[in-house]
Amino acid sequence: MTSLKNKVALITGASQGIGESIALNLSAHGCSVALVARNEARLAEVAKKCEIAGAANVMTISADLTDLENLESIVTQTVEKLGKLNILINNAGVYQGGNISECNILKWDNAIDLNFKSIVHLTHHASKEIKKTNDGGVINISSIAGKITYKGGALYCSTKHALTGFSGSIYDDLRENNIKVCTIYPGFVNTEMGREDHLDETKMIQPEDIAKTVEFVLSFPNTGCPTEITIRPQQNSRKG
């Protein structure tokens, strides 16, 4: 994809954090954006910011992505309103920590639905439309937890590791259709999910850094595809 201008991007988890930053940056490069999350009021605020940033067109879709029945209609609504679909940003996700024998297994199941199953279903529907453009991208936001394992990380790490297998395989499924597929693995990012008392926010990775990475991947020459990018904080962000 040599230019982002007039491309149509669907961004999940766009009501705040990393998804909001990605939406704003794609808007600034002239994309039309479809913003998906549950919170309608926050989506409307981000939509206004995207218009000001320069988006060709903006729409919001309030939906719970764990309701897998919703997902085909998200793609249909986007194409009906914005004319086509070039780019899918699978960003929405939740952190769920805990010990395997003591966890709330229903909460874990719900997190699996959001962090993995919704991505599989949404990409299934979206990829059919993206293929039609012969100029697109699917970006999956993973985490350092998709590269490592740790105590208390069974749920989060496994959903992010699963994304690696999914993403690598669909790269092969979609490459001949001129669709870039990339997994991004950030460390702690300065968002509601990533902020912790012991971390210095100014030294954390910023959501705008992830947005720049997405821009880099999508704007990469048509002859290459960065398939995996890990982002670590430049400086140690632990206080003290």
Ligand SMILES: NC(=O)c1ccc[n+]([C@@H]2O[C@H](COP(=O)([O-])OP(=O)(O)OC[C@H]3O[C@@H](n4cnc5c(N)ncnc54)[C@H](OP(=O)(O)O)[C@@H]3O)[C@@H](O)[C@H]2O)c1
């Ligand atoms: N922050 C970090 O340190 C960090 C590090 C590495 C990777 N990541 C990954 O980056 C992605 C974005 O994280 P973030 O830090 O931006 O988190 P965030 O600030 O908590 O934002 C999460 C987004 O997902 C949406 N969302 C949550 N549950 C949803 C559901 N059931 N249906 C639809 N949308 C839902 C939220 O919107 P609503 O509440 O409006 O639905 C929100 O827009 C996640 O996949 C996360 O795993 C984050």
